[in-house]
Amino acid sequence: MQNSALSRVFHFGASTRKILCSSRCYTTPPPAFFTANIITPPVLPDEARPYYLSVIAEQRRQHELARSLRLAPLIRSERDVYVAAQQRSEPNFITRCRVEAPVTVLDGGEAQAGALEGHIVCIESADPGYDWLFTRNIAGLVTCYGGANSHMAIRCAEYGLPAAIGCGGILYERAGKAGLLLLDCAGKRITPLHAEV
Numbered sequence: 001m002q003n004s005a006l007s008r009v010f011h012f013g014a015s016t017r018k019i020l021c022s023s024r025c026y027t028t029p030p031p032a033f034f035t036a037n038i039i040t041p042p043v044l045p046d047e048a049r050p051y052y053l054s055v056i057a058e059q060r061r062q063h064e065l066a067r068s069l070r071l072a073p074l075i076r077s078e079r080d081v082y083v084a085a086q087q088r089s090e091p092n093f094i095t096r097c098r099v100e101a102p103v104t105v106l107d108g109g110e111a112q113a114g115a116l117e118g119h120i121v122c123i124e125s126a127d128p129g130y131d132w133l134f135t136r137n138i139a140g141l142v143t144c145y146g147g148a149n150s151h152m153a154i155r156c157a158e159y160g161l162p163a164a165i166g167c168g169g170i171l172y173e174r175a176g177k178a179g180l181l182l183l184d185c186a187g188k189r190i191t192p193l194h195a196e197v
Contacts, residue, residue: 070169089168092148093185097162100183100193101139105176106130119185122176126152134159140183141165142190144172164190 038177072080104119120140121133130153133141146152148165156163162179162185167175171190175181 054134062169069093089166089171091142091164091167091171091188091190092146092153093188094153094156094163094165095160096186097160098182098184098186099140099162102180103175103178120175124170131155134161138183142167142172142181142183143174144169 014133019023055134075081099120101118101120102120104116107124116133116138118137118139120142121138122142123130123133124143125135125145126141126143130152134155141152141156143152143163143165144167146165150165153165154162155161156165162182162183163177164171164183164185167190174192175190178194180193182189182191182193184191
């Protein structure tokens with residue numbers, strides 16, 4: 001039974017590798033985890049460290065390549081994969097407050113949690129798992145995705161926290177790169193006061 005499971009994993013990896021090669025997504029062979037080399041490394045124990053360091057370096061390169069790709073928020077046809085038009089969105093402003101504060105971008109964790117007090121936090125998509133933000137005395141919140149009835153919009157209204165929910169990619173990126181940001185909810189504007197150096 002164990003051999004059949006290993007066989008299925010190997011077959012899946014090989015077929016995925018074949019698809020990736022034929023799709024021209026990679027100019028070099030796909031990442032090593034699609035090969036059997038990770039399961040049984042073709043190296044001697046003395047050579048294991050340099051081998052795995054080279055695998056790690058290649059995986060990081062492939063990860064950076066994948067992160068650099070931008071897709072349209074909604075893919076309706078094959079063309080949308082090659083041409084990703086960015087729509088300008090109108091944010092949902094919460095409260096009528098105006099706040100000027102430094103910006104902190106959260107990209108997936110509580111790593112910078114200590115440095116959030118008094119900052120406007122930019123987060124791409126804030127789900128209920130980010131409620132801990134409200135315990136950090138933040139000055140404001142800016143999200144790329146979300147709407148007027150989203151969880152974070154409702155929570156910001158409950159706390160009276162100035163927020164711009166669902167800014168879209170263009171405005172969110174501009175806000176995230178600002179060192180200091182003016183979030184004017186009454187005037188319905190987000191103004192970077194100076195760019196981050």
